[in-house]
Amino acid sequence: MERIAIIGCGISGMTLAKRLSEAGIAAEIFEKESKPGGIARGFKAEGWKDSVEFFYHHWFQKDDDLLGLIDELGLKDCVKFRTPKTVMFHKGKFYRFDTIPAALVYPGLGYGIHKIRFGLAGVFLRLTKNWQELEKVTAKEWMTKYAGEFAYKTMWEPMMVGKFGTEYADQVNMAWLWARIYSRSTSLGTFDGGMQDLFDNFAEHLQKQGTAIRFNTAVKSICKNPDSKFEVITADGKYSNFDKVIVTTSPQSMLGLSDQLPDSYRQQLEALKHLGAVVLCVRLKKPLSPQGYYWYNLPKNEGFPFLALVEHTNFIPKERYNNETIVYAGDYLPHGHEYFKLGEQELLEKLIPGFRKINPDFSEDWIIDVRKFAADYAQPVPFVNHSRAIPDMKTPLEGLYFISMSQIYPWDRGMNFAVRWANDLAGNIIQS
Numbered sequence: 001m002e003r004i005a006i007i008g009c010g011i012s013g014m015t016l017a018k019r020l021s022e023a024g025i026a027a028e029i030f031e032k033e034s035k036p037g038g039i040a041r042g043f044k045a046e047g048w049k050d051s052v053e054f055f056y057h058h059w060f061q062k063d064d065d066l067l068g069l070i071d072e073l074g075l076k077d078c079v080k081f082r083t084p085k086t087v088m089f090h091k092g093k094f095y096r097f098d099t100i101p102a103a104l105v106y107p108g109l110g111y112g113i114h115k116i117r118f119g120l121a122g123v124f125l126r127l128t129k130n131w132q133e134l135e136k137v138t139a140k141e142w143m144t145k146y147a148g149e150f151a152y153k154t155m156w157e158p159m160m161v162g163k164f165g166t167e168y169a170d171q172v173n174m175a176w177l178w179a180r181i182y183s184r185s186t187s188l189g190t191f192d193g194g195m196q197d198l199f200d201n202f203a204e205h206l207q208k209q210g211t212a213i214r215f216n217t218a219v220k221s222i223c224k225n226p227d228s229k230f231e232v233i234t235a236d237g238k239y240s241n242f243d244k245v246i247v248t249t250s251p252q253s254m255l256g257l258s259d260q261l262p263d264s265y266r267q268q269l270e271a272l273k274h275l276g277a278v279v280l281c282v283r284l285k286k287p288l289s290p291q292g293y294y295w296y297n298l299p300k301n302e303g304f305p306f307l308a309l310v311e312h313t314n315f316i317p318k319e320r321y322n323n324e325t326i327v328y329a330g331d332y333l334p335h336g337h338e339y340f341k342l343g344e345q346e347l348l349e350k351l352i353p354g355f356r357k358i359n360p361d362f363s364e365d366w367i368i369d370v371r372k373f374a375a376d377y378a379q380p381v382p383f384v385n386h387s388r389a390i391p392d393m394k395t396p397l398e399g400l401y402f403i404s405m406s407q408i409y410p411w412d413r414g415m416n417f418a419v420r421w422a423n424d425l426a427g428n429i430i431q432s
């Protein structure tokens with residue numbers, strides 16, 4: 001029986017293991033953390049019925065690959081879609097921005113010709129599928145030309161800067177922005193009990209199918225021997241005799257795992273750029289938003305100390321969390337940013353002025369607890385003609401495969417696409 005090692009027990013690693021074991025291939029997962037779920041995993045505080053993700057997560061109605069997988073696991077009834085309120089901050093006030101009528105009256109886009117151009121560009125992007133043309137130009141060039149400079153400056157540029165920082169915002173290609181507009185819905189999905197429940201159920205399903213999952217086992221290196229078999233080297237020893245290895249970590253981690261990869265592939269991995277993410281998850285005694293807003297878009301130039309504020313309990317009822325309010329304040333940041341180094345309390349102090357700007361009545365004695373989560377690899381950056389820069393999932397070292405958020409394209413990285421890409425890779429391996 002063929003044996004395949006999978007490095008990482010996130011949604012990609014687990015989907016791969018499911019497909020491979022269904023095809024009679026023995027899959028074995030190595031995971032450095034103690035739980036499944038990767039970057040989408042979560043925690044549950046005492047008294048809570050549901051867990052929350054370390055980093056805010058929700059799904060979209062077109063997420064067919066992920067929803068199909070959940071159905072296969074027999075967990076379809078646990079998926080719940082709701083339509084929480086999304087707002088934009090403009091000149092000291094919040095405005096709804098989650099329906100067409102709301103967008104039409106949003107003052108930040110101006111009126112007359114500015115709004116017409118914004119609307120027409122949006123309609124075109126919802127209808128076209130030709131992303132290959134769109135990846136030839138930057139989002140800035142395309143939006144300025146078609147939606148107009150005013151709409152770009154007031155609407156899209158703050159979002160691009162928030163996501164990619166000033167370093168990359170002007171360099172991201174238009175296909176990336178198209179994919180967000182094309183594929184997203186205002187109705188958002190989640191999993192009853194929290195996404196960690198989904199991952200725990202998935203891992204249990206795999207174990208029952210015969211997949212071994214080694215938690216708390218960080219892989220240090222991967223070595224292909226002269227007999228063509230792979231060895232997986234961890235802190236506690238060597239695991240031998242694998243026919244193939246699939247790595248589901250970041251490009252940087254992949255570079256460190258195998259020194260047998262040819263230089264050409266290493267250069268492709270090195271050329272991929274990304275931002276990290278820092279999130280403060282704050283438990284409060286009272287709601288932050290009296291109006292019940294879920295997602296607050298906060299342009300950097302309006303002086304907020306974070307990009308997004310997500311009031312989770314305006315999406316999932318707070319009864320699931322012992323009537324607490326749960327709020328995330330988060331940002332995508334370049335490596336080395338001071339937020340990565342700050343402790344929870346220090347970061348909280350930096351962010352509190354932002355909470356006050358959202359609700360002037362906010363008081364520090366509303367805070368029950370804070371937890372900081374940070375990830376070095378959170379948001380890949382797709383430059384112009386990114387499709388030509390994506391490293392193949394089949395590496396030039398025969399039998400070694402690599403799958404990551406950086407290869408998901410033109411779509412923005414998301415669990416649905418992680419499942420789709422993993423399904424495709426497993427299919428190719430099974431047929432080879």
Ligand SMILES: Cc1cc2nc3c(=O)[nH]c(=O)nc-3n(C[C@H](O)[C@H](O)[C@H](O)COP(=O)(O)OP(=O)(O)OC[C@H]3O[C@@H](n4cnc5c(N)ncnc54)[C@H](O)[C@@H]3O)c2cc1C
Nearest residue numbers: 008010011012031032038039055057058218219378414415
């Ligand atoms: C801030 C943020 C918000 C997001 N929001 C959404 C959202 O709302 N909706 C959505 O669908 N998607 C969202 N995503 C994206 C989603 O989380 C990812 O697409 C998905 O979780 C990626 O899964 P993965 O299995 O490919 O990678 P990961 O989840 O990163 O899994 C990789 C696994 O490898 C393990 N690992 C790494 N190195 C080693 C090693 N040396 N040895 C052993 N194990 C190792 C890691 O611990 C991890 O478990 C968000 C991501 C971020 C960062």
